[in-house]
Amino acid sequence: MPLKMRRNLSPKPPEPCMLTECMQVIAGAWAPNVIWSLRAGRRRFSELKADIPPVSSKVLSARLSELEERGVLSRHVRPTSPPSVEYELTELGQELIPALEAIVQVGHKLKLMRAHELDSEAAE
Amino acid sequence: MPLKMRRNLSPKPPEPCMLTECMQVIAGAWAPNVIWSLRAGRRRFSELKADIPPVSSKVLSARLSELEERGVLSRHVRPTSPPSVEYELTELGQELIPALEAIVQVGHKLKLMRAHELDSEAAE
DNA sequence: CAGGATCCACACAGATACTG
């Protein structure tokens, strides 16, 4: 499930829209899901991977790096015998949660609307 | 500026994450920008194209169709001599505005943080 | 366990040209 989980960057030019630039923060496949999974608190790499089954290690790793670099989340390495790394949203990262929640809400409502429309059609 | 303005779909599989599904609503290159441009009210095709310079007619058209189909915006054709079409956010579409604003805010803050960090480094 | 390296496919945006 990736073919369309692309980012929202802009390679070369004038970048007239600030929004585009800001959208980069959550750009990249699965990035929103990562943030979503971290809502409740810090999680380990494997936990995140389990939360988002279809994501591959490579991509998850890449996304985590980007999000860390962008200041959305922080990485904590714990010196245990089997390596253990935890990720956590930064304060700024937490500000993204309401945004994602709003999107989910709208998505939900639209879904309900569609279901309702289908019902109406079926009734005829 | 498009190479990375891809959508956030998911082609085939199990789709375990509701978020992913909801994100589709604003999926596709420039989709957020379109919604952003329509914040203030209805706009015509050419106005939208002017608002978002780097977008091509083809892509803008595609995005508008998708957003309409998804119930985020509505299309009004006006029977004038030169064809004139206006687009407008639906009620649900308007609910996405706060979400985008939140993202922009975070993007902004992160930008400021970065600038600050660079200053600190430069000072040394 | 956490994640880096490779190789590959393909969906998507761009450019251009055309229509009513």
Added chain:
DNA sequence: CAGTATCTGTGTGGATCCTG
């Protein structure tokens, strides 16, 4: 003006394999 059709390039994610 508002779009559509076609062709092409490319970034990005998936799968797999491998390591400390």
